[in-house]
Amino acid sequence: MKREQxxxxxGFILAAVGSAIGLGNIWRxxxxxxxxxxxxxxxxxxxxxxxxxxxxxxMEFGMGHKxxxxxxRVFAQLGKKYEWLGWFQVSIAAVIAVYYVAVIxxxxxxxxxxxxxxxxxxxxxxxxxxxxxxxxxxxxxxxxSVQWQIAIPMAIAWAITFAAIFGGIKSGIExxxxxxxxxxxxxxxxxxxxxxxxxxxxxxxxxxxxPDFSKIADPKVWSAAYGQIFFTLSVGFAIMLAYSSYLPxxxxxxxNAFMTVLINCGFSIIAxxxxxxxLGNMAHEQAKPLTEVVSSGVGLAFITIPxxxxxxxxxxxxxxxxxxxxxxxxxxxxxxxxxxxxxxxIDKLKWSRKMAASIVCGVGFIVSLSFATNGGLLLLDxxxxxxNNIALLASCIVELFIMGWLIKLTAIHKxxxxxxxxxxxxxxxxxxxxxxxxxxxxxxxxxxxxxxxxGYGGYGQSDLIILGWGLIAAMLILAVVIxxxxxxxxxxxxxxxxx
Amino acid sequence: MTTGAIIMMVLGLGLTxxxxxxxxxxxxxxxxxxx
Numbered sequence: 001m002k003r004e005q006x007x008x009x010x011g012f013i014l015a016a017v018g019s020a021i022g023l024g025n026i027w028r029x030x031x032x033x034x035x036x037x038x039x040x041x042x043x044x045x046x047x048x049x050x051x052x053x054x055x056x057x058x059m060e061f062g063m064g065h066k067x068x069x070x071x072x073r074v075f076a077q078l079g080k081k082y083e084w085l086g087w088f089q090v091s092i093a094a095v096i097a098v099y100y101v102a103v104i105x106x107x108x109x110x111x112x113x114x115x116x117x118x119x120x121x122x123x124x125x126x127x128x129x130x131x132x133x134x135x136x137x138x139x140x141x142x143x144x145s146v147q148w149q150i151a152i153p154m155a156i157a158w159a160i161t162f163a164a165i166f167g168g169i170k171s172g173i174e175x176x177x178x179x180x181x182x183x184x185x186x187x188x189x190x191x192x193x194x195x196x197x198x199x200x201x202x203x204x205x206x207x208x209x210x211p212d213f214s215k216i217a218d219p220k221v222w223s224a225a226y227g228q229i230f231f232t233l234s235v236g237f238a239i240m241l242a243y244s245s246y247l248p249x250x251x252x253x254x255x256n257a258f259m260t261v262l263i264n265c266g267f268s269i270i271a272x273x274x275x276x277x278x279l280g281n282m283a284h285e286q287a288k289p290l291t292e293v294v295s296s297g298v299g300l301a302f303i304t305i306p307x308x309x310x311x312x313x314x315x316x317x318x319x320x321x322x323x324x325x326x327x328x329x330x331x332x333x334x335x336x337x338x339x340x341x342x343x344x345x346i347d348k349l350k351w352s353r354k355m356a357a358s359i360v361c362g363v364g365f366i367v368s369l370s371f372a373t374n375g376g377l378l379l380l381d382x383x384x385x386x387x388n389n390i391a392l393l394a395s396c397i398v399e400l401f402i403m404g405w406l407i408k409l410t411a412i413h414k415x416x417x418x419x420x421x422x423x424x425x426x427x428x429x430x431x432x433x434x435x436x437x438x439x440x441x442x443x444x445x446x447x448x449x450x451x452x453x454x455g456y457g458g459y460g461q462s463d464l465i466i467l468g469w470g471l472i473a474a475m476l477i478l479a480v481v482i483x484x485x486x487x488x489x490x491x492x493x494x495x496x497x498x499x
Numbered sequence: 500m501t502t503g504a505i506i507m508m509v510l511g512l513g514l515t516x517x518x519x520x521x522x523x524x525x526x527x528x529x530x531x532x533x534x
Contacts, residue, residue, distance in 0.1 A: 039507025
């Protein structure tokens with residue numbers, strides 16, 4: 001069976017950028033920058049982009065393109081004993097997909113509410129009490145019942161993702177990306193164009209960009225910058241391997257990787273401008289210092305921003321545009337996450353795309369209902385912490401170790417340089433063999449130590465052990481079992497030979 | 500906005516979007532040369 005292919009280079013770039021640009025660009029990056037030296041954070045951030053983000057992206061594009069497969073197939077072709085890493089990465093993608101869609105569901109709900117701002121004046125009380133219906137007795141293991149006001153918009157998100165995956169690479173994912181990404185950029189630019197002229201907006205930007213160069217000497221700021229780069233680029237969990245496996249034989253890998261990373265990081269800065277101009281206006285309207293209104297993550301998107309929208313002129317226009325942008329950013333990433341899982345099943349079990357999409361999305365929807373419960377937010381928070389801060393970083397380290405030290409990274413280096421318009425020098429290998437692993441090991445080591453000694457989020461030890469460490473262990477065991485059970489070498493699509 | 504903040508904003512936007520624009524230009528030139 002001939003492997004599907006992207007219809008155009010622009011289609012691939014938009015899909016890869018759509019995957020990398022997600023909710024984190026909007027709600028995580030601006031706060032990270034603000035907290036870690038403001039404008040001075042850009043120095044370690046851009047350094048991390050050049051030394052970790054771009055080389056990692058080139059490597060993953062090169063691997064996917066050379067070995068023509070989803071993550072398990074790519075690693076199986078590198079060495080049969082490495083297939084487990086591919087399945088581990090696919091399981092990371094699967095877990096992220098089932099909780100990420102809950103947040104997209106919340107964003108869809110808030111999009112519909114934003115026309116009338118029906119969340120009211122007490123946005124905190126509304127989000128936790130009336131919308132999520134989070135009770136005092138709920139915990140990650142005491143979920144309560146399914147909340148249909150969350151489950152129904154979540155089903156809508158699943159339906160859109162399913163349509164894109166079911167349609168295939170060219171007619172589904174590429175077409176969706178060509179609509180979604182320009183729309184997302186237009187909406188964010190339009191929002192900035194309005195917000196920037198509101199009173200207090202420039203003060204907000206000043207908080208974001210005012211450099212505090214003393215922070216550059218702090219190793220934690222460098223760790224934060226590297227961590228942000230690894231989180232934002234969708235590397236290390238099967239997505240970019242799958243996407244690049246659909247590239248035509250003659251593809252400019254290096255330039256594609258540069259474009260994807262640069263556009264993603266550029267979008268993060270633009271999102272920072274949007275968020276801090278909104279926060280600046282909010283602080284001005286409430287006559288508070290910005291430090292009192294600034295937040296990140298779920299709190300920023302569903303508590304602070306709705307409160308800020310209440311204070312905006314024409315909130316019935318700006319509110320829906322903001323939440324629609326959030327939905328689009330989330331959906332484009334969710335589609336790529338599900339494609340990473342679907343393509344693995346297509347490759348491994350020889351399922352048709354339609355069958356694989358139906359099963360993956362169907363099972364995914366059922367599992368994701370656990371995040372649409374009263375305690376769904378708590379479960380999401382706990383699982384997200386362990387997946388992002390432990391499993392994903394560990395996956396990146398193992399991938400770099402295998403590629404940099406066990407297998408010749410030179411083969412990928414040669415491959416990408418042979419087919420690309422411009423070559424990357426030896427810095428590519430130095431960054432991937434030394435610099436990136438060192439930072440990743442420091443960040444992962446710190447995360448593991450902190451979690452072991454201090455726990456996380458005040459959750460009970462049993463929840464941490466079962467739903468955190470236990471989940472990662474289960475994913476690892478499952479990956480190893482599949483690897484052991486694989487008796488046939490997967491080589492339907494032969495790797496591309498050196499030119 | 501302070502001068503320092505403006506410089507850092509321009510630096511961040513310039514490096515990312517400027518770099519992306521250069522890459523896109525290169526890709527478009529390649530496309531044209533093929534046609």
